[in-house]
Amino acid sequence: MADASIPLRTRLAAKGLDGVTLLALPAALFLIALFIYPFGYGLWLSFRPKDGSLFGNYVKFFSDPFLYETIGTTLKLALPVTLMNLLFAVPVAFRVRLMKNQRLLTTILVLPITLGTVLVAEGMLNYFGPQGWFIRTLVTFGIAEPGQIKLVNNYWGVFISLVITGFPFTFLLTLSYVTGIDPALEQAAATLGARAAARFRTIYLPLLAPGLAITFCLSFVQAYSVLPSAVLLGAPAGPTRVISIAAYQAAFEQYDRPMASAIAMIMGFVQLAVVVAALSMRNLFYRGPAAGAKG
Amino acid sequence: MASLSSFKTLRLDGVGRDFGTMNALKDLTLEVRRGEFIALLGPSGCGKSTALNCIAGLLPTTRGSIYLDDRRIDTLPTEDRGFGMVFQNYALFPHMTVRANIGFGLKMRGVPKAEAEPRVEQAIRTVRLETQAHKLPGQLSGGQQQRVAIARAIAVDPPLVLMDEPLSNLDAKLRLEMRQEIRRIHQSLGCITIYVTHDQDEALSLADRIVVLRDGMIRQVGTPEDLYARPEHLDVAEFMGFRNRITGRVTSRDGDRVSLAVGGTTLDGTMRHDVAGETAVAAIRPDDLVPVAADAHGIDAVVEAIEYRGRDFFGSARASGGEELFFRADRRVNPGEAIRLGAEASAVLVYPGE
Amino acid sequence: MSTAVLDNASPAASGTSLRALGARLWVIAVWTTVVFFVINLFGIIAAVVTSSFATRWLRSWLPQGWTTKWYASAWAEFQLTDVLIVTFQAVGAVVLLSGLLGVPAAYALARREFPGKKLLMLLFLLPLLVPPMTFGIPLATVLYQTGLGGTLWGVILANLVPTVPFVILVMIPFIEQIDPRIEAAARVFGAGTLRLFVTVLLPLLLPGVLAALLLVLVRTIAMFELTFLTAGPESQTLVVALYYAVFAAGVRAVQSIDAMAVVYMVTTLVWLVIALRFVNPTQMVTRSKRQAH
Numbered sequence: 004m005a006d007a008s009i010p011l012r013t014r015l016a017a018k019g020l021d022g023v024t025l026l027a028l029p030a031a032l033f034l035i036a037l038f039i040y041p042f043g044y045g046l047w048l049s050f051r052p053k054d055g056s057l058f059g060n061y062v063k064f065f066s067d068p069f070l071y072e073t074i075g076t077t078l079k080l081a082l083p084v085t086l087m088n089l090l091f092a093v094p095v096a097f098r099v100r101l102m103k104n105q106r107l108l109t110t111i112l113v114l115p116i117t118l119g120t121v122l123v124a125e126g127m128l129n130y131f132g133p134q135g136w137f138i139r140t141l142v143t144f145g146i147a148e149p150g151q152i153k154l155v156n157n158y159w160g161v162f163i164s165l166v167i168t169g170f171p172f173t174f175l176l177t178l179s180y181v182t183g184i185d186p187a188l189e190q191a192a193a194t195l196g197a198r199a200a201a202r203f204r205t206i207y208l209p210l211l212a213p214g215l216a217i218t219f220c221l222s223f224v225q226a227y228s229v230l231p232s233a234v235l236l237g238a239p240a241g242p243t244r245v246i247s248i249a250a251y252q253a254a255f256e257q258y259d260r261p262m263a264s265a266i267a268m269i270m271g272f273v274q275l276a277v278v279v280a281a282l283s284m285r286n287l288f289y290r291g292p293a294a295g296a297k298g
Numbered sequence: 299m300a301s302l303s304s305f306k307t308l309r310l311d312g313v314g315r316d317f318g319t320m321n322a323l324k325d326l327t328l329e330v331r332r333g334e335f336i337a338l339l340g341p342s343g344c345g346k347s348t349a350l351n352c353i354a355g356l357l358p359t360t361r362g363s364i365y366l367d368d369r370r371i372d373t374l375p376t377e378d379r380g381f382g383m384v385f386q387n388y389a390l391f392p393h394m395t396v397r398a399n400i401g402f403g404l405k406m407r408g409v410p411k412a413e414a415e416p417r418v419e420q421a422i423r424t425v426r427l428e429t430q431a432h433k434l435p436g437q438l439s440g441g442q443q444q445r446v447a448i449a450r451a452i453a454v455d456p457p458l459v460l461m462d463e464p465l466s467n468l469d470a471k472l473r474l475e476m477r478q479e480i481r482r483i484h485q486s487l488g489c490i491t492i493y494v495t496h497d498q499d500e501a502l503s504l505a506d507r508i509v510v511l512r513d514g515m516i517r518q519v520g521t522p523e524d525l526y527a528r529p530e531h532l533d534v535a536e537f538m539g540f541r542n543r544i545t546g547r548v549t550s551r552d553g554d555r556v557s558l559a560v561g562g563t564t565l566d567g568t569m570r571h572d573v574a575g576e577t578a579v580a581a582i583r584p585d586d587l588v589p590v591a592a593d594a595h596g597i598d599a600v601v602e603a604i605e606y607r608g609r610d611f612f613g614s615a616r617a618s619g620g621e622e623l624f625f626r627a628d629r630r631v632n633p634g635e636a637i638r639l640g641a642e643a644s645a646v647l648v649y650p651g652e
Numbered sequence: 653m654s655t656a657v658l659d660n661a662s663p664a665a666s667g668t669s670l671r672a673l674g675a676r677l678w679v680i681a682v683w684t685t686v687v688f689f690v691i692n693l694f695g696i697i698a699a700v701v702t703s704s705f706a707t708r709w710l711r712s713w714l715p716q717g718w719t720t721k722w723y724a725s726a727w728a729e730f731q732l733t734d735v736l737i738v739t740f741q742a743v744g745a746v747v748l749l750s751g752l753l754g755v756p757a758a759y760a761l762a763r764r765e766f767p768g769k770k771l772l773m774l775l776f777l778l779p780l781l782v783p784p785m786t787f788g789i790p791l792a793t794v795l796y797q798t799g800l801g802g803t804l805w806g807v808i809l810a811n812l813v814p815t816v817p818f819v820i821l822v823m824i825p826f827i828e829q830i831d832p833r834i835e836a837a838a839r840v841f842g843a844g845t846l847r848l849f850v851t852v853l854l855p856l857l858l859p860g861v862l863a864a865l866l867l868v869l870v871r872t873i874a875m876f877e878l879t880f881l882t883a884g885p886e887s888q889t890l891v892v893a894l895y896y897a898v899f900a901a902g903v904r905a906v907q908s909i910d911a912m913a914v915v916y917m918v919t920t921l922v923w924l925v926i927a928l929r930f931v932n933p934t935q936m937v938t939r940s941k942r943q944a945h
Contacts, residue, residue: 019766022845026756030816031772033753037794037813038779038787045790091685098682109933111690114697117924118917119874121895125913126696128898129703129906134711136695167693175934187389190356193376194383195403195454199675205402209393221781228783231876235898247785251881260793267789274786375671 049265060265070266073246074273080158080233080245081226082277084165088173089219093211096177097203100186109178112171123167124235131155131163160236161243165226173222180214181207216285220278227274246270305366305457306332308353308490313362313372314514315348322348324514325362330492330507332457335484337505338494339537345514346494347462353492354460355379366457377406382451384461388443390435396446397422397431403454421453424483441472448480452487459484461493465500477503498537502526510534530570532579532649540581542623544597545651548578556648557595561618563638564595567646577651584612584624586645589637596640599623601631615639700917704910726911729904730893738804739873739889739919745808746815746872747865753812754819755861759853761820762827776817784814784877792881802884810878815868822867822935826860859930866927867935873920890916 015021052059064070099105115123131137131154138154141147154160184207192202230247237243250270254263308330315323323345330336338346351357353364355376364372371379382403391399400421404414422431425445435443444464451459464480465473481504484491495501501508502522510517510525518530529535532543546558546565554569558578567580590596599615604627611627615637625639704722706715726732757776761769779787791810792801800806838852879889888896894916897909 019764019769021764024760024764024766027760027772028757030753030757030820031775033816034775034779034813037791037809039775041790041794042787044794048790048793094678094682095686098679098686106933108686110928111693113924113928113933114921115693117870117874117920118697119876119891119920121876121891121898122700122913122917123696125894125898125909126700128901129699129910130692130696136699136713137692139713167696170689179934185387185389187385187387188391190354190376191383191385191389191450192391192402192406193356194354194379194381194460195450196377196380196406197402198377198406198671201406206391224781224783228785228877230785230880231895235895250785250789254789254792254881263789264793267786271782271786274783 045264046268048261049268050261052261052265053259060262061269063262064265064269069244070249073244073249074269076243077227077229077245077247078273080161080165080229080243081223084162084169084226085173085219085223088166088170088222089177089215091170092174092177092218093181093215095174096181097207099178100181105178109175112174114171115168116171116175120164120168120229120231121235123164124232127160127164127167127236128155131160155236157238158242161229161233161245164232164236165229168232169222169226172225173218176218176221177215180211180218183214184210213285216281219281223277223281224274227277228270246273305369307365307367308458309365310349310353311363311365313349313352313364314360315345315352315357316360321514323352326516327362328509328516328519330490332490333488335481335491335493335504335506337501337508338492338511339496339498339501339508340511340517341496341537344511346496346511348514349511350460350462350492350494353458354381354383380407380454380456381458381460382454382456384444384447384451384459384464386463386466388435388447388464388467390443390446390450392435394434395431396427396433396435396438399435399446400449400453402450407454417455418453421449424452424486425449425479440468441476444468444476445479448483452483452489455487455489457489459487459489459491461491463494463496465495465497473500480504498539510537528570529581529647532581535570535581535647535649540583540647542580542582542584542587542621542625544580544582544617544621544623545577545619546580547576555643558648560597563598565597565640565646566595566643567648568644569648571650575651578648579651581647581649582641582645585626586641587623587625587639588641589625589627589631590640592638594638594640596638597623598636598638601633601635601637603633604631606630697917700910700913703907704914706907709907722905722907722911723915725905726908726915729908730897730912732890732893732912732915735888735890735893736915736919738887742804742807742811742879742887742889743869743872746811747869749808750812750815750819750868751861751865754816754864755823755857757816758820758823759827762824763832776820779814779817780821784875787813788878788881791878795882801882802887804887806882806884807879807887807889810882811872811875813878814875815872818868818871819864822864823857823860826864827857830856863927863930863935866923866930870920870923870927873923890919 012021049060050057052063056062099108102108129135133150133153138147138149138152141152142149154163188206188210189202192206197205228247229245230251233239233243233245233248237245239248246266247270250263250266253259253266310326310328313323313326314321326345326349328336338349340346348357352359352372355372355374359372362372363370391402394402397418401414401418404417409417422428425448427442427445427449430438430442430446435446438446444467447464451461461480465476468476477500480491480493493501493504502525505522507519507521508525509519512533518525518534520528525534526538529538529540536543544558544560544565546560548556549559549564550557551569556567556569556578558565558567558580560580565580597617597619599617601613601615602622604611604613611630613625613627613631615623615625617623623639631637702715703709705718705720707717707719709715761773761776788810791813795801795806795810800809834856835848835852838848843851873889874891876891876895879892880895883889883892894909894912897904897912901909
């Protein structure tokens with residue numbers, strides 16, 4: 004064939020495969036070895052339970068309320084927190100978009116993300132504790148009786164901690180989507196007689212919807228895999244026994260790796276289900292450049 | 299809104315806008331009659347877009363007021379002014395079809411569907427987009443997007459159409475086409491159009507009156523003919539294509555005729571303002587500056603470059619005083635050749651020296 | 653004349669002013685929320701710092717007295733010297749390796765179109781989308797089976813899983829905005845591949861690499877889950893040590909734990925401050941460049 008006269012190297016290069024392309028190989032191999040392979044191995048392992056049956060782990064998970072209820076417990080935390088964060092992030096992002104100097108606020112908000120859940124948990128144990136400044140302030144202003152409100156070591160402790168670390172994350176993502184929309188679109192709508200609410204509904208919301216769906220997914224997935232705050236701030240034996248606690252206990256307390264893998268797979272599957280649901284809602288809206296056609 | 303469509307004049311009364319300590323726009327006073335096409339012309343940063351945004355209500359004014367007849371409108375939010383605006387990058391709603399884009403204004407004003415639909419179709423016909431009406435803006439070419447933007451602005455039948463450098467994103471050929479289109483649409487509507495541009499050709503060919511702005515101030519208001527032939531200030535002259543400026547000493551005055559001593563020679567010109575001082579600056583278009591006989595009035599210069607432009611030659615030369623001069627010649631002159639360049643006194647505009 | 657104007661404007665103006673009031677209330681509500689959030693955030697941080705300097709702090713707004721002794725005791729009790737050494741070893745290795753693996757890969761992806769590129773991009777995107785807790789458990793299982801679990805190398809490898817893709821995704825847009833003609837020009841002038849890399853590419857890439865690696869550094873110091881799942885007693889980083897200290901609260905004095913928390917906070921914030929000199933805070937989460945103007 005005519006191809007034979009052309010060296011293989013040249014033919015590959017024509018397809019974009021040359022020395023430069025090979026530079027991606029080490030990273031790709033690394034991730035296949037340490038991300039894809041463990042996942043596959045975990046999936047395989049989850050079907051090799053200690054009792055020898057194929058679905059033993061999954062049967063056990065879905066028949067033991069102490070295990071299967073963790074799905075609901077985690078959803079009950081993650082969904083409201085994510086929705087609340089998103090609901091607050093949108094109006095705040097819309098205000099901040101108008102600010103000239105956003106950097107101070109974004110810097111402050113990046114603090115809890117950087118410091119992480121463990122430090123926030125330790126700080127919250129002080130600050131929201133029964134003798135902490137928050138409760139003291141409420142009591143001083145007569146909003147609450149001493150001992151009436153408990154904000155740590157229960158559901159609300161984990162909830163608040165997910166807001167503290169999750170809101171900034173959601174907000175910064177939302178902000179980057181909001182600022183990505185050409186402000187001239189809103190101005191154009193205004194010159195055409197659209198009031199603020201109508202501008203939001205007809206222009207911003209449809210253009211933001213894809214971004215908000217992605218933001219929701221990323222925020223949800225983070226909240227869903229919460230571990231440290233559920234242990235440190237919650238009631239890890241009861242109301243905040245989230246699914247990652249169950250997985251961790253199986254792996255490192257009962258040393259039942261197949262079971263731990265099964266729980267991790269279930270965790271991943273639930274996340275995937277919610278993400279797919281959120282992203283398919285995104286398809287109801289316009290998908291395309293939000294910056295205005297050809298700018 | 300109905301009361302707006304029967305208005306007669308738009309009046310800007312000392313409108314100003316500051317950004318921090320900077321005066322982006324100082325004291326803009328202007329009266330525009332219905333049916334007029336006004337161009338706001340000036341280099342970037344002259345305040346022309348600021349002026350437009352103030353009229354549209356996209357920027358609050360710092361000073362002054364704006365009236366449609368006797369109705370004060372600068373206190374109204376943008377959405378209550380009912381003007382049409384065409385943005386520089388068109389700002390079409392990317393998620394709406396062409397038809398929905400054009401109908402947006404009518405929908406926001408609560409015009410019933412039965413009444414809105416024919417008006418939208420009318421607007422689509424006006425900009426000749428009948429075959430594209432179902433498409434999304436992203437599927438259109440630049441020129442078509444431009445038409446959608448115009449149709450969207452005029453569909454609501456606004457008393458005032460504002461255009462912010464609408465042609466700057468188009469290529470040269472399309473720009474010429476759209477220029478005629480805009481003029482045609484303006485004439486068919488009979489509204490006021492205020493058109494911001496930095497391109498004097500555009501302003502000259504489109505506008506009934508041109509407002510030249512610089513540093514946030516009006517430098518001159520006049521018809522295109524006025525501005526082209528009789529720019530009042532040196533900077534306006536330069537903007538209107540008087541590329542040559544020659545500084546000289548005033549030697550004699552006679553009415554508006556004035557003679558300048560430039561180097562060792564004499565240049566005759568016409569005064570635009572009373573030139574009181576000793577020195578004055580003459581401004582000449584390259585088209586009017588031609589080689590003349592060695593004993594005629596003019597400026598001595600040495601040719602630096604010459605190029606053939608079809609009918610004529612255009613060249614640059616270095617005057618004895620060091621200024622670079624651009625001139626026209628009907629025969630080839632060679633680089634290095636010493637020539638004398640002169641112009642009709644009426645084509646040499648003389649302004650006070652700086 | 654002014655009265656005539658007022659009369660003309662008044663019917664519209666009343667509706668307008670009502671809406672303006674609503675808009676103002678809305679703005680106030682939004683800012684109140686933000687301020688409330690920020691106050692509580694600072695309250696949380698301040699509570700940790702205050703407690704770490706407190707002699708005794710029970711049932712009162714402020715501690716009875718101030719001391720720095722908890723820092724000395726935390727340092728000894730939690731063997732912070734060892735922990736800090738491990739932390740910096742792990743973080744340093746992660747930063748270096750994710751740069752070495754990530755930057756060339758980003759270069760390839762930014763400059764070449766080849767079959768399977770979409771699939772490769774998905775491979776690099778997934779570890780950032782799947783939360784660490786989900787892939788961490790199977791990963792830890794594999795690492796423990798190969799004997800790497802519980803060692804410093806196990807911690808480093810686990811942490812590289814999200815940081816290599818992070819570097820790639822930050823660097824791709826950065827490399828794309830470098831004009832490939834610059835490299836072509838260098839080749840035309842006879843620069844070999846190595847010379848090209850050292851004299852042309854490296855200086856151009858450096859700002860982007862620096863920013864990406866600083867972000868990796870900050871994220872790795874604070875990365876809890878992966879380290880927690882793979883670290884043994886000898887390979888705990890600061891954040892994991894802090895978790896165990898908080899988890900076992902009651903064993904040690906609260907102030908001692910808080911002193912350690914402050915050490916952790918300072919370690920993180922120093923690098924955050926350095927990082928923010930080079931990157932926009934939004935980049936900490938969005939992983940994409942903001943439109944440069």
